Amino acid sequence: MLTKKQLDLLEFIHRRLKADGVPPSFDEMKIALDLRSKSGIHRLITALEERGFIRRLAHRARAIEILRLPESLGGSADSATSHGFKPEVLNGGRASAPAAAPSASVTTASTPAVLELPVMGRIAAGVPIEAINQVSHQIAIPQAMLSSAGHHYALEVRGDSMIDAGINDGDIVVIRETDTADDGDIVVALVQNEEATLKRIFRRDGAIALEAENPAYETRTYPEDQVQIQGRLVGLIRSY
Template sequence: MLTAKQHELIRFIQTRLEETGISPSFEEMKEALDLKSKSGVHRLISALEERGFIRRLPNRARALEVLKTPEEAVSSPRARNAASAGVPSAANDLVGAAVAARAPEPANDVLEIPLHGRIAAGAPIEAIEGQSSLPVPAALLGPGDHYALEVSGDSMIEAGIFDGDYALIRRTDTARDGEIVVALVDNEEATLKFLRRENGRVRLDPANASYEAQIYNPTQVQVQGKLAGLLRRYH
């Protein structure tokens, strides 16, 4: 079931697509829903995307497609059967025609995500949460809630992650083997490493031959997010 704001946003997106063939910008959505920041828009879009109401078209920061409306989610069995048989709804026909009639234009939408500080030994993520924010192009972020960390040190340079880079992290407490994660060890120190599991232990692997892997009991390690992207500033 959608919240009032989610319902309002999907209606606004659909109306704009029907009128112009172009999905609204984050700024336009923020103003239409009377939200304080674009981060709120990003959270609403991510929630709608995860629930299957909309999808982002690849490689286009401003391209959104409405897959179903709230009414279609609770439609009659006959309508659901038609959908499962591949019969498109009138609303989807209209939206699809509008998108096809005019290709979405690129946009430089920027989101402000929390910048928690430098990821270094000795400080849990929670201890430095909310210090400041970092402007990030919306195209770099997929679904979910994100935060940023400034990388300290050279333990991940062979993975292309350098001292001073900004790691864009998607919040999650689970990850697959081989993914780069933010791991909180013993509730005391946070580190950015490859996650691997073997023989009932958790191994945090660096990407630098000068450093050794760190091996812990599963109860010692808490995943706080996984790497979604990087920002690098050149001076």
Template structure:
């Protein structure tokens, strides 16, 4: 049995996928469930994922797929968008055949990035072999994650963040943010008037708020690679 909030969340995700073909943002889920913070949303998503009701699509940040519905829910099609003609345009990428397993791209590996307190992201000459299926269009680079402030978004210490290089991002996206020109961190981006708030995905950490011009976006999270020892 799911909790009331878990049941409410999976129904909201399914409804949004049926309507638009795009999973809702964490901010939208927080508001729909009347939660006080996005960390509560992350906990609900993790619980649903562990119980096999949803899965996170590995090659797209925040993309969710509903695998099964609670037994007491009204049956609806799986949220694999290609099965729904009404949202086929939003899911064309999802429905394409996967890249061959041996199709690997070498991308630059630029040191470490903090998922905790900001640390320096080092430039380096190393490279990282990455399955082409994990990368979309654009120029990409990789950073090794240090810290645990993004664990509720499924990003763990030692993971490799695959980053699409860009200097802009929308609210709620996970970005590589250069703070005061010298320290880089991986966080959710939010703009509050003239200030910038960098939100963790771990209830043990507080948001970081900076003034105008103190934060520069250097890329958006495109995917993750995990090393298993």
């Protein structure tokens, strides 16, 4: 039997995996469950893993797979799901420009559906770099990674400021195009209409705080009118 907090966390992870194809970060879990520290999330994750509801995938940051759901969430004792976050091995790319709609999906009897997304450029996971403004090439993305609504595009990460969120230099991030985000979301932010960066966003006292996931980088705060949200992180692909 799960406690209420364990059930709430499992439901939150399941909901995010279904919507975005990527599990939430520990910070997002902490905010969703209104906990004061990540240590409480670690305990809940461990309890869910010990009870056989989830599995943490070794050597993959922020990778959680749901193995089964309780009946209250639509599962059964022997049910299992396949919404775990599993990065695909794809070549990283360079790029940059206005987002283009994905092309038609490609399927065969033996391969899953994929979509061609534009790689829009390199995004800074560090200090901001020049704004993205030109598409360089397309990249094939598993359709299951994409949320059902909105246009998507891909970016190549440069820098290490988001490593504690499992985002490394050279990774390809999949972004859903949107101009809104909740506190704690990882977003593409256009700063002062000329620099783009990948950061976690928070609203504080009428300003926008762009927060890194690496203690070596300071949080940068700007007036609201100097930050435009260009999209929200929904997936990640890593080359090995």
